[in-house]
Amino acid sequence: MGARVRKGDTQEIRRLNRRAILEHLRQGPLTRAELSRRTGLAKSAISRLVDELLQEGLLEEGAFTSPPLGRPGTLLHLRPRARFALGAELGVEGTVLLALDWRGEVLWAREWRHDPHAGPEERLDRLRQEVLPRATGALGLGFTLPGVVGDRLLLAPNLGWRDLDLRPLLSGFPLAVAMENDAKASALSEVFFHGEANLAYVVLSTGLGVGVVAEGRLLRGANGAAGELGHWLGPGERACACGRVGCLETALGLGTLLAHHQALGGRAEDLEALLHLARQGDPLALQALAHLGEALGRFLANLAVAYDPALVVVGGKAAEFFPFLEASLRRSLEAHAFVEAHRALPVRPSVYGHLAPAVGGASLFLARFLELGGLWAESPRRNGGRYEEVAFGDRRGLGA
Amino acid sequence: MGARVRKGDTQEIRRLNRRAILEHLRQGPLTRAELSRRTGLAKSAISRLVDELLQEGLLEEGAFTSPPLGRPGTLLHLRPRARFALGAELGVEGTVLLALDWRGEVLWAREWRHDPHAGPEERLDRLRQEVLPRATGALGLGFTLPGVVGDRLLLAPNLGWRDLDLRPLLSGFPLAVAMENDAKASALSEVFFHGEANLAYVVLSTGLGVGVVAEGRLLRGANGAAGELGHWLGPGERACACGRVGCLETALGLGTLLAHHQALGGRAEDLEALLHLARQGDPLALQALAHLGEALGRFLANLAVAYDPALVVVGGKAAEFFPFLEASLRRSLEAHAFVEAHRALPVRPSVYGHLAPAVGGASLFLARFLELGGLWAESPRRNGGRYEEVAFGDRRGLGA
DNA sequence: TTTCTTAGTCCTGAGAACGAACTAATGGGG
DNA sequence: CCCCATTAGTTCGTTCTCAGGACTAAGAAA
Numbered sequence: 001m002g003a004r005v006r007k008g009d010t011q012e013i014r015r016l017n018r019r020a021i022l023e024h025l026r027q028g029p030l031t032r033a034e035l036s037r038r039t040g041l042a043k044s045a046i047s048r049l050v051d052e053l054l055q056e057g058l059l060e061e062g063a064f065t066s067p068p069l070g071r072p073g074t075l076l077h078l079r080p081r082a083r084f085a086l087g088a089e090l091g092v093e094g095t096v097l098l099a100l101d102w103r104g105e106v107l108w109a110r111e112w113r114h115d116p117h118a119g120p121e122e123r124l125d126r127l128r129q130e131v132l133p134r135a136t137g138a139l140g141l142g143f144t145l146p147g148v149v150g151d152r153l154l155l156a157p158n159l160g161w162r163d164l165d166l167r168p169l170l171s172g173f174p175l176a177v178a179m180e181n182d183a184k185a186s187a188l189s190e191v192f193f194h195g196e197a198n199l200a201y202v203v204l205s206t207g208l209g210v211g212v213v214a215e216g217r218l219l220r221g222a223n224g225a226a227g228e229l230g231h232w233l234g235p236g237e238r239a240c241a242c243g244r245v246g247c248l249e250t251a252l253g254l255g256t257l258l259a260h261h262q263a264l265g266g267r268a269e270d271l272e273a274l275l276h277l278a279r280q281g282d283p284l285a286l287q288a289l290a291h292l293g294e295a296l297g298r299f300l301a302n303l304a305v306a307y308d309p310a311l312v313v314v315g316g317k318a319a320e321f322f323p324f325l326e327a328s329l330r331r332s333l334e335a336h337a338f339v340e341a342h343r344a345l346p347v348r349p350s351v352y353g354h355l356a357p358a359v360g361g362a363s364l365f366l367a368r369f370l371e372l373g374g375l376w377a378e379s380p381r382r383n384g385g386r387y388e389e390v391a392f393g394d395r396r397g398l399g400a
Numbered sequence: 401m402g403a404r405v406r407k408g409d410t411q412e413i414r415r416l417n418r419r420a421i422l423e424h425l426r427q428g429p430l431t432r433a434e435l436s437r438r439t440g441l442a443k444s445a446i447s448r449l450v451d452e453l454l455q456e457g458l459l460e461e462g463a464f465t466s467p468p469l470g471r472p473g474t475l476l477h478l479r480p481r482a483r484f485a486l487g488a489e490l491g492v493e494g495t496v497l498l499a500l501d502w503r504g505e506v507l508w509a510r511e512w513r514h515d516p517h518a519g520p521e522e523r524l525d526r527l528r529q530e531v532l533p534r535a536t537g538a539l540g541l542g543f544t545l546p547g548v549v550g551d552r553l554l555l556a557p558n559l560g561w562r563d564l565d566l567r568p569l570l571s572g573f574p575l576a577v578a579m580e581n582d583a584k585a586s587a588l589s590e591v592f593f594h595g596e597a598n599l600a601y602v603v604l605s606t607g608l609g610v611g612v613v614a615e616g617r618l619l620r621g622a623n624g625a626a627g628e629l630g631h632w633l634g635p636g637e638r639a640c641a642c643g644r645v646g647c648l649e650t651a652l653g654l655g656t657l658l659a660h661h662q663a664l665g666g667r668a669e670d671l672e673a674l675l676h677l678a679r680q681g682d683p684l685a686l687q688a689l690a691h692l693g694e695a696l697g698r699f700l701a702n703l704a705v706a707y708d709p710a711l712v713v714v715g716g717k718a719a720e721f722f723p724f725l726e727a728s729l730r731r732s733l734e735a736h737a738f739v740e741a742h743r744a745l746p747v748r749p750s751v752y753g754h755l756a757p758a759v760g761g762a763s764l765f766l767a768r769f770l771e772l773g774g775l776w777a778e779s780p781r782r783n784g785g786r787y788e789e790v791a792f793g794d795r796r797g798l799g800a
Numbered sequence: 801t802t803t804c805t806t807a808g809t810c811c812t813g814a815g816a817a818c819g820a821a822c823t824a825a826t827g828g829g830g
Numbered sequence: 831c832c833c834c835a836t837t838a839g840t841t842c843g844t845t846c847t848c849a850g851g852a853c854t855a856a857g858a859a860a
Contacts, residue, residue, distance in 0.1 A: 221708020
């Protein structure tokens with residue numbers, strides 16, 4: 001039901017205006033005067049709020065401007081590292097953990113592989129050990145999984161996990177923790193720091209998932225299953241890890257790419273080898289990749305009628321193959337486009353590369369912080385000396 | 401780019417709180433005290449704002465409550481007809497025009513058919529003639545088309561229209577006009593008055609389109625093409641009105657249903673006849689419908705992985721066939737569901753029936769009015785004595 | 801009739817922004 | 831060298847809105 005409309009009071013205005021200032025400064029340094037013009041707030045209001053933010057250590061003054069006329073202004077910056085969050089990706093092959101500055105800079109990153117049969121306890125245990133000495137000061141930890149994340153983990157076919165309540169395993173973490181689907185988090189990583197408000201982030205590796213951002217909001221769905229186009233039932237006959245038959249990811253997944261290459265007589269044993277061959281110009285590798293590009297182009301035409309993004313970002317292992325897919329993919333997309341505008345739909349690889357999901361995980365908390373204009377962090381709910389705030393699913397308005 | 405964050409101001413608080421009051425009263429009558437509790441605003445603030453709203457004729461006082469203890473309160477209602485808007489559907493076969501109260505009541509409705517080859521000029525001319533004597537007092541006119549509505553009409557395959565700028569044809573209308581895709585508007589009709597914040601409205605007639613609402617927001621996409629799943633390229637070989645081959649609507653559209661019925665040896669000449677036969681229990685009609693239900697169930701399983709709605713509403717001509725589709729559709733949906741939750745996905749026919757698109761069109765303006773808490777209507781932009789406000793595409797935040 | 805309880809009004813105080821007047825800093829012209 | 835136009839930023843008084851408490855209103859039960 002709808003009736004959750006935010007009420008207003010004098011604090012709310014302040015929050016709104018602090019947020020407006022931080023949001024503008026996230027695009028780059030500005031003087032107070034310029035902030036006043038852009039936000040529409042009076043100079044006096046800007047001055048007061050900026051003073052407060054300087055006091056709190058969120059902003060710092062920088063160089064002077066040298067305008068052609070008049071008194072120079074003082075540039076204001078977000079203070080580097082004033083706020084940061086941790087992000088982690090629990091992938092099929094390994095784990096990535098990193099810290100992300102609120103300006104989008106990766107402060108440090110660690111990666112490790114794991115026993116392929118490791119269960120959730122084992123993997124989260126290891127993650128906790130790595131997080132423990134590095135958690136101080138962080139706004140929170142957002143971690144991602146290649147699966148459907150609702151109020152619990154509903155299904156992660158490529159991990160072999162199903163219907164798990166991970167909350168008990170997270171109680172040992174000394175900070176707020178949130179969980180998100182990998183494609184959705186990756187989409188946030190692009191939106192949050194590169195400002196495109198309508199995009200689809202396609203994660204293609206073994207599996208296929210899409211993170212969709214529409215008008216700056218992440219599309220999650222009632223159970224967190226929105227964008228699971230890898231499990232759209234197509235014409236294929238192959239069995240899928242999810243237990244059904246004909247899911248799109250059985251046709252487009254990179255496992256099938258490798259198999260196709262081998263069926264053509266190619267000699268690559270794994271994707272690394274295939275990538276190596278492609279870089280050397282091996283025709284059988286390139287042929288298999290062109291074939292995949294063709295199928296992907298058709299898929300993107302379909303994605304475009306489903307979500308109509310202004311931009312498609314390709315992530316996952318497929319991003320590494322992107323140069324070899326691009327030409328056939330574009331040709332195919334143009335041939336299959338529904339409306340004229342889709343023929344020109346930009347498609348590019350991810351900015352953060354293989355760090356994207358973890359960056360997105362961290363962005364969850366940075367977005368949350370910025371939405372609340374700094375007020376949220378001052379009173380995290382505590383419970384018996386442990387931070388208890390574990391957010392799943394029902395987060396509203398994250399993502400700018 | 402993102403930096404459009406709303407600034408705060410003393411007027412903004414007022415707007416926010418007026419809106420909160422109206423939004424709560426939209427769910428039903430409440431006393432001032434109850435409003436205070438639900439909104440979190442102080443009783444004094446509520447009293448002041450309610451007085452204003454009474455003054456403006458937006459609210460009216462009703463019966464007294466009789467609580468077990470204490471002084472009775474006065475119930476407050478939205479005043480019926482205090483605000484209303486016009487909505488129209490320009491469909492493949494005819495046009496519907498209606499007026500809609502801000503409480504969701506249809507005040508009156510008119511329908512007419514048209515020459516099947518009528519062009520946009522002719523159809524909008526007729527619409528203008530019908531609107532002209534009925535426009536006074538209306539917030540605006542929202543009309544719908546079975547096509548892709550961006551900043552212009554990009555494509556309406558089933559009308560045979562393509563890439564039209566309709567603005568010139570709308571200058572003769574004496575009120576604000578907005579244009580929207582029919583499925584998207586229909587979705588709004590359900591959301592706005594029945595409060596489900598996550599739903600997919602499937603319009604199935606000749607064509608197939610989906611209107612998706614996620615977290616109370618209509619999914620439009622960069623060009624207004626989001627939800628055009630009828631033009632998802634599937635395995636089929638049939639030519640589509642859009643000029644491509646294999647679009648889903650060539651398999652699921654009701655034209656194909658009729659053809660299938662006839663191929664089975666059925667004798668219905670058109671969909672009306674088929675419906676009549678089905679109601680009489682004709683086995684060939686029921687068989688064709690069961691077949692369609694099966695295909696639709698599979699489609700809904702796919703829709704569920706794309707958008708993960710909490711509810712699917714079926715509209716268009718298919719709504720009339722719903723009783724004969726339901727059983728096979730549910731069986732098929734359950735068999736093809738990706739996550740457990742999708743097996744129980746509720747599917748029901750539309751509340752407003754064939755009026756849904758027009759109701760949705762009108763809701764555009766009602767939603768707009770309520771968002772702005774009544775302030776917007778006071779200063780419509782005028783230009784040379786004619787209302788010039790024609791909104792396309794880029795409307796933000798409509799839909800509660 | 802008194803008391804208890806809830807509804808609604810009135811009044812004062814506080815927080816926030818606005819706008820105008822003011823000071824600060826710079827470059828150019830006489 | 832001084833004055834002035836121009837832009838940056840501060841200060842102060844005014845206005846708007848809400849919060850919160852005191853108060854009045856209206857009904858029920860003791």
